[in-house]
Amino acid sequence: MNGQNILTVYGKELRDSLRDRRTLISMIVIPMLMIPGIMAVAVGVSTKMINKARGEVPTVMVLGGDDSPVLRAALAADPKLHLVRTAANWRQQISDKQLRAAVEIPAGFDAALDRGTPAEVKIYNYDGELRSGFAVGELRNFLNDYREKTVTTRLVGRGLPAALVKPFEVKTQNVAPPEKVGGNMIGGLIPYLFILLCYTGAMYSAMDLTAGEKERGTMETILCSPVARTDLVLGKFLMVLTASLTAALISMISMGITFVVGGILMGAPRMTAAAKAGPLPMLDPAGLLLVLAMVLPVAVLFSAVLLAVSLFAKSIKEASSYVSPMIILIIIPAMMGLMPGVELNARLALVPILNIALVSKELVSGVFHWQYLALIFGSTCIYAAAALAFCVHLFNREEVLFRT
């Protein structure tokens, strides 16, 4: 190994890459635009949806209850419900999302209530639809209040205290710091994006430096220079790693800018509100830096694997047919890491990529399990070193360099 030669090769590859539009796009432009793009879409869509849903008074249809004017009047008096005229096609209307929900009052409801015999009120909704859900919530609130009022009236009528039916009150209050709430909602996605960008950032560079050289006929030229194969591959590897880390770093910087600019544009209180509502994560900055440190060996691993795989190909097209489907291998473990209930343990800490996805979820929400961090960093370093050694080995094989 000759450090001078490695640097010479690296310097040339860097200069060469900086003049290549496609490498620049995958290394700089995409990472720069990806996070602000995703943020803008996520924030825009979800705040609009929630605000719209919250802001609207749900349209509700009352079915039956002609002989129960008391309940009907109470329903009509609720400002949080907008009653519409009864129509036969109410099921269709709910399906078409013209009607949020329908409430069915059984015959003789008012009278049954007076007699004290149980009755059943039915709510029809569009399950899983956000605005229908709000309508159901409002209807339930109304009916619960109505029931409690009825009970209280009955108790008072019999000279009993109202506390008889409400022996205790239940209240929920969030005590987690806001970044934990946000972190768990979407925070897991952020490091996953870094991992993905690490891969896509290195992808084009790796193909260009190996299969691309074969395709353009420069591989043979460089191989007949006295530089040792190992120096050559290490110089190239450094370039691919540079592309990978640049992509991750730029996406990180761009995310920082997105938050600052977004904060100014939206105003801090609305940011916090959005974070609480879910779409905007509040992230622990120290955790985020640690994520970047954990991504370092992953970038080495990706760069070495990408270099090895594309070295095997004869053309960029062939290389890309190997390398593009491999994205799945990153997406699946990262997605598994995002699933609720999959938590970090010593065994999962040894599974590449999945371990990073899991630990990142913790890191951005400000939880630091140092022993896992060490285990993950160490194991990823070992995988990365093995991949790099394999890559160097391949580069010393003429069958790979001169494949026909």
Place this chain on the structure above:
Amino acid sequence: MIEARNLTKVFRDKKRGEIRAVDDVSFTCRPGRIYGLLGANGAGKTTTLRLLATLLRPTAGGATVAGFDIVAEPERVRASVGFLATSTALYGRLTARETIAYFGRLNGLSDAAVAARVARLADELDLHEFLDRRVEKFSTGMKQKTSIARTLVHDPAVLIFDEPTIGLDVMTARNIVRFVRDCRTRGKTVIYSTHVMSEVEKLCDLVGIIHHGRLVAEGSLAELGERYGVQDMEEIFIRAVGADGEEAA
């Protein structure tokens, strides 16, 4: 100086099985001489030259190039060799100057030596006009000159040319031929592969005829003419490779 001893290269191909691309080939190229390796397509010329340039490792046999063993000291061999082939392209996004400097540095030249060498090669090969332009915009002639400068940057003692005139127009091809002669004048050891008979007649001091990986005849033009009783290179070639050479040539 190049000395090949029983050089053999066997490729294992999934479809074609075992291919003896170079089969027990021995020859010697001396300084100040041009050795012509003449053979039809697929005869094994490129493989032989790649073995000498240490791009491939021999299956059996060996060679010394400029006194270094191709198996034991491949990096020192490459440091003494300039290799120019149709398949050795240039980096399109580098300028001619950057290209020459890059290969100079990989050959261990200092920055000062690189600068001096670039200046000198630019003078000799008349590169000044496009020295700082990117290779991707060059004409074939400009690329060829830059390739020659790249080959010569470390002033190698041995020059290996693999069909360097293939696909070139007459003027560019003539430039190459002139340049190969120059190398001889300067006392370099030159090996030159071709399938063009007239190039052999024009250039080579010694000819080796290679067929199906085997060196079937070797000698100066005069010697070969005497041996086969004909003067024309094409006739010599046909007789040397025997009956099955008819379809190969």
